[in-house]
Amino acid sequence: MYKYIINRILLMIPTLLGAAVLVFFVLRLVPGDVCEIRLAGTGLFADPEAIKICQDDLGLNDPTYVQFGRFISGYFTFDLGKSMWTGRAVSEEIGLRFQLSLQIAIMATIISVIIAVPLGTISAVKQDTWIDYAVRTFSIAGIAMPSFWLGMLMILGMLIYTGWMPPLDYVSPFEDPIGNMTQLIWPALATGYRYSAVITRMTRSSLLEVLREDYVRTARAKGLLEKVIVNQHALKNALLPVVTIVGIEFAFLIGGLVVTEQVFNLNGLGKLFVDSVLNLDFNMTQQLVMLVALIFVLANLVVDVLYAWLDPRIRYA
Amino acid sequence: MKRIMARAATLGVGLAVGAGFAVGALAATPKKGGVLEFVVASKIPSYDGHQESTFGMIHPIRPFYSLLIRINPENPSSATDFVCDLCVGDVPKGTDGGTKFTFKIKQGVKFHDGTPLTSADVKATYDKIVFPPQGVPSTRKAFYSMIDSVTAPDADTVVFKLKFPSGAFIPALASPFNFVYSKKDLDEKGYSWHKTNVNGTGAYTFKQHQPGAFVEGTRNPDYHHEGKPYLDGYKAISAPKMAVRIQAIRGDRAAIEFRGFPPKARDDLKKALGDDLTVQQGDWNCASTFVFNNERKPFDDVRVRRALTMAIDRWTGAKYLSKIAIVKSVGGIVYPGSPLAATEEELTKISGFGKDIEASRAEAKRLLKEAGVENLTFDLHNRAVDQPYKLVGTWLIDQWRRIGVKVTQKAVSTGQWYDVYRKSKDYDVGVFANCQSVINPLADVSGWLCSASNNYTYCKDEELEETFKAMNKEPDPAKQRVLMRKFENRAMHEKVYGAMVLWWYKINPHRSYVKGWKIAPSHYLNQHLDNVWLDK
Numbered sequence: 001m002y003k004y005i006i007n008r009i010l011l012m013i014p015t016l017l018g019a020a021v022l023v024f025f026v027l028r029l030v031p032g033d034v035c036e037i038r039l040a041g042t043g044l045f046a047d048p049e050a051i052k053i054c055q056d057d058l059g060l061n062d063p064t065y066v067q068f069g070r071f072i073s074g075y076f077t078f079d080l081g082k083s084m085w086t087g088r089a090v091s092e093e094i095g096l097r098f099q100l101s102l103q104i105a106i107m108a109t110i111i112s113v114i115i116a117v118p119l120g121t122i123s124a125v126k127q128d129t130w131i132d133y134a135v136r137t138f139s140i141a142g143i144a145m146p147s148f149w150l151g152m153l154m155i156l157g158m159l160i161y162t163g164w165m166p167p168l169d170y171v172s173p174f175e176d177p178i179g180n181m182t183q184l185i186w187p188a189l190a191t192g193y194r195y196s197a198v199i200t201r202m203t204r205s206s207l208l209e210v211l212r213e214d215y216v217r218t219a220r221a222k223g224l225l226e227k228v229i230v231n232q233h234a235l236k237n238a239l240l241p242v243v244t245i246v247g248i249e250f251a252f253l254i255g256g257l258v259v260t261e262q263v264f265n266l267n268g269l270g271k272l273f274v275d276s277v278l279n280l281d282f283n284m285t286q287q288l289v290m291l292v293a294l295i296f297v298l299a300n301l302v303v304d305v306l307y308a309w310l311d312p313r314i315r316y317a
Numbered sequence: 318m319k320r321i322m323a324r325a326a327t328l329g330v331g332l333a334v335g336a337g338f339a340v341g342a343l344a345a346t347p348k349k350g351g352v353l354e355f356v357v358a359s360k361i362p363s364y365d366g367h368q369e370s371t372f373g374m375i376h377p378i379r380p381f382y383s384l385l386i387r388i389n390p391e392n393p394s395s396a397t398d399f400v401c402d403l404c405v406g407d408v409p410k411g412t413d414g415g416t417k418f419t420f421k422i423k424q425g426v427k428f429h430d431g432t433p434l435t436s437a438d439v440k441a442t443y444d445k446i447v448f449p450p451q452g453v454p455s456t457r458k459a460f461y462s463m464i465d466s467v468t469a470p471d472a473d474t475v476v477f478k479l480k481f482p483s484g485a486f487i488p489a490l491a492s493p494f495n496f497v498y499s500k501k502d503l504d505e506k507g508y509s510w511h512k513t514n515v516n517g518t519g520a521y522t523f524k525q526h527q528p529g530a531f532v533e534g535t536r537n538p539d540y541h542h543e544g545k546p547y548l549d550g551y552k553a554i555s556a557p558k559m560a561v562r563i564q565a566i567r568g569d570r571a572a573i574e575f576r577g578f579p580p581k582a583r584d585d586l587k588k589a590l591g592d593d594l595t596v597q598q599g600d601w602n603c604a605s606t607f608v609f610n611n612e613r614k615p616f617d618d619v620r621v622r623r624a625l626t627m628a629i630d631r632w633t634g635a636k637y638l639s640k641i642a643i644v645k646s647v648g649g650i651v652y653p654g655s656p657l658a659a660t661e662e663e664l665t666k667i668s669g670f671g672k673d674i675e676a677s678r679a680e681a682k683r684l685l686k687e688a689g690v691e692n693l694t695f696d697l698h699n700r701a702v703d704q705p706y707k708l709v710g711t712w713l714i715d716q717w718r719r720i721g722v723k724v725t726q727k728a729v730s731t732g733q734w735y736d737v738y739r740k741s742k743d744y745d746v747g748v749f750a751n752c753q754s755v756i757n758p759l760a761d762v763s764g765w766l767c768s769a770s771n772n773y774t775y776c777k778d779e780e781l782e783e784t785f786k787a788m789n790k791e792p793d794p795a796k797q798r799v800l801m802r803k804f805e806n807r808a809m810h811e812k813v814y815g816a817m818v819l820w821w822y823k824i825n826p827h828r829s830y831v832k833g834w835k836i837a838p839s840h841y842l843n844q845h846l847d848n849v850w851l852d853k
Contacts (some may be wrong), residue, residue: 031741032732038362039370039456040735040771048770050454051367087364087512093528111425155564159589166567168554168561169358169531265554265561267530273359275529275557280732 001308008304012297018167019293021188024068027282033060034084034280058084071286081283085276091285093272098254100170101261103180104188105253109246111192112199117242119196120203124238125230127208135200142197148259151190152202155263168265187264191257195249207238240310244303251299255292347547347833351851356556356571360414360529363512366496367446369456372705372840375493376575377532377553378471379844381429382496382517383541385420385475386487388755390848393837394599396756399491400683402845403439403518403541404475408487415482415792416465422473424543428499429515429522436469441500443467443477445508453508459770460489460760463789482792488757493841520546520847530555540847547833547850559704566594566828572851575842577601579643579704586826595829597836600651601821603752605644605709607697608800608815610744612775624684625678625746626669628720634712635819642708645822648806650762654838655819657758657801658792667810681720694723696769698737701728709818710748740774747773749815749840754841758801759789765808765815774814781807 035054039046055061059070074080080090116139123135159165166183173180210216212235219229259269269288278283308314359373366374367380386408389398399408404420411418416654426434447464463483468476479486502516518541521534535550554571556562563572563582567589578586586594609616609625616622630649639645649659649667649826664670671677685691699710707728714724724746729737737744750812751771753761763769766785768777788800808814825836830852837843 015652030732032730032734032736036735036739037732039368046370046770047454047456047458050456052450053454059675069839085360087363088528096530120495152560159564159568164570165564166569168556168565169552238637262558263561265556265558265565267527267555271557272529278730278732279360 004308005301005305008301010261012301016290016293017118020290023286023289024071027285028064030280032280034058034282035060037279038085043308051097059274071283080287083276083284084281085279085284090284093284094269094287094291097267097269097272099172100184100266101254101257103173104184104191104257104266104268105250107184107188108191108195108253109195111188112196112249113246115192115196116199117203117239120200120242121207121230121235123200123204123285124207124211125226135204139197139200139204143201146259147187147191147257148192148263151187151260151263154186154190166264170267183264184266187257187260187266191253191260195253198249199242201247202242203238206241207234210234210238213237236310240307241271243306243310247303247306248296251292251296254295255288320700332469332752334720341634345832345852347848347850348852349547349850350549351853353548353551353573353831353846353849353851354554354571355551355573355575356562356565357553357560358557358559358574358576360555360557361526361532364515365509365511366494367442367454367511369494370456373555375841375844377526377534378515379493379496380519380521380534380546380551380846381515382519383426383522383845384441384491384493384495385497386491387493387845388837388842389722390835390845393835393843394654396652396758396838399487403434403497403797411479411482411486416479418477418479418486418852420475420477422475423541424473427539428518428624429537430499432499432501432516434497434499435472436475439497440467440469440476441503442495442497443475445498445503446495450508457492457494459763460485460757462667465615468523470832481790483759483789484792484794484797485757485759485789488755489760491755491756493844520845521548521551524550541845545847547848548846550747551846557720561573566590566826569828572831573825573834575825577821577823577825580640580728580824583824583826593829594826595831596824596826598822598824599836600646600653600838601643601752601823602754602756602839603750603821604648605705605818605821606749606751606815607713607818608747608749608772608774609813610742610746610773610775611814612742615693615743616695616704616745616812618688618690619811619813620684620688621690621693623668624681624688624720626719626809626813626816627671627681627684628722629713629716629816629818630674630677631670631817631819633671634716635675638708638712638819639822642705643821643824644705644709644819646820648820649817650765650809651801652753652756652838655758657798657807659802663802668813669809669816677722685720685722691720691721692723694725695727695745697724698734698747699726699728699747700734701730705821706748706750713748713818742775744775749773752821752839754839756838759797762801762804765804767814772814774851776812778807778814779811781812 032145035051039050040076059067083090083093123132126132155165167184216229216234219233255269258274261268261270273288353617357373357376359371361374362369364378384402385404387402388397389400392398401408403423405423409418409420421768422436422439444467446455447461448460448505463479463481463486465480496509496517499516502510520537522537524533524535526532532553536546540546556565562574567586583596609622611617635645635647646653649664651658666671685693697710700706710726714726717724751764766772766781767778784800784804788797791797791800809816832852833848833850
């Protein structure tokens, strides 16, 4: 098992290095630079000398290989550089947003799993009944409806019918848990619903497959209760692909809620991503891409380890 | 001249009426207390006003600072009404033939760290803005090219000596970006310190900034305008999406947004909130224009350029486009409320501003035929921002279609939009905008000069340069006006390097309990918030 984990960790290195090279050079193909956007204003007037000073300060006039060297060497000195837009440390800017994004990802994952696993199981067990059709309709609606659109509907509904909307500014759950939930429960619900729809579908199809296995037939022949067969024998095996989906979706939620964060005005990593791309803040964009890559790689690692733990055939292979 | 003054007066009245019932409410006695929450569409790069140029910095940071002079907060729509902020008495008149301005500095003013303000601080501030040391950026230093020296002969006097008399000097001095810094901070902490730190003499002291989320300020008990500010503090909440900002006002998560909303948002909010919403609106010192790449065929031919401006029906466009976009007034190169602006009669003599659009379009077709480009097609370079860029671009395409010209709109991200103008020069015709803060026509029109760093028509015109120089050195307003017409005529009629489309229209719907704030012709102005109070 340890050898398996070490192998998986070593495989992370070329993946992350590839991502670093790709993001660095692709960003350099984008026309324009952060200094022009920052200093030009709407009249597009900018003192050429001020732009030059800004570019020099940010190292934008340095040769590309020097800039790349600086980017990579930062990982060895634990210096992720400074945001080209605000001048603050990238680690500080990301740290500020990470807590919020992580909280939403956790909340949405919990909501989705709580909804999806029972619904998927019922849907499979009651295949082709009205319950199955109702669950499938519910889950297909969730897949078809983008979470940001559902979020917009939620806000508009609340505004029109109650005149109330969630707060715009984030407060830590450790400072004010009620205030925190008042703001974050809505995006978590909007995201969790879509996410649950995917997991419901996966749970249903996976469980249906398992329920047709020989060992389930044997269990039935032995006279075991259907509840015991499903909960103790079939579900554990059916959850293997579900674990993969949960892991990957969780990783996606941390940095990928770009539009949903905008709809709810959440100061998370997704919004920071959009801002940094629009501002051509190369340092910030690079580090955010690397962070998301790292989260995906780690999530995959956790999923693989979990898989190996759940299914001994994998680790012995 | 009488007509001009009458027009200015009419516009002033118009703006006051536009400001609506807020004017009446201002007569009430201000109440103290409360925290104003407002939303800001843009983001803060740094806190340094001398370097930055976005309202995303002005709205949350300006209340921490004072200026030497500012536009009159009680009459912000005026193009000529300036009052002292850190100086005493009236804004001084120029002596020595208009080349010397002596300001007496207020005594007893303290920076937020307790350091007393003296004339040395004002001098150090303007030295940084006008004569920055090597390697120190000063984005607007070109606006102060008339200044020869800044001196502080004693602790409460600052003297500006000009190279030549200039009507652009006083408005330039009132720029909302000219935060007065402490000399001690500049000397001891360096010229970059203000990018990430705040120490001003403004109505509010810095409480906290959560990057990407909000900035909070609390009342400065030692503020130098007696009895102010009225608020206990404010919170500037970052909300880049317009839908969020509109919802925030509707749901009372924010009381106001200072930049401006489109007409539809105003109408929806009014319908939803009724008397709980007050709308202030008026002309905006921003204009939509389009520019030609004068180096590229066939736009190097003045007949083609003239034909394209003559196809635009600005008068009808103003009527209908203003229902969906933040544009409204037809005007020349000078802000319509300024005494230097063209009258309607003067405007109609400029290509594309005539009232008989059919005749104008017939002439446009003739010009295209004469230039040999009857079936002209080109790309319109535009910024991928709805208000008003893409709306204006789409409307322009329809106008050109009416003379048989086929145009494709290429809307790109802001970075790419800048880059095409500034570096690659790979465009035919481009939508452009010119936004200024203080109404300062002599400086604001400098973007039409071929030599200006923000002129992307790549033209060359010595005559235009000479007229501009003469206009800037001319002390007599009547003669200045004549020269302005000559300049406008040259840029937009004779040579047609670019063309005005419409001036923007600023619409600020806000919760009716917000009192004291008056709309200014720029989203950069009147943001000190010392006169704002909450009637709750």
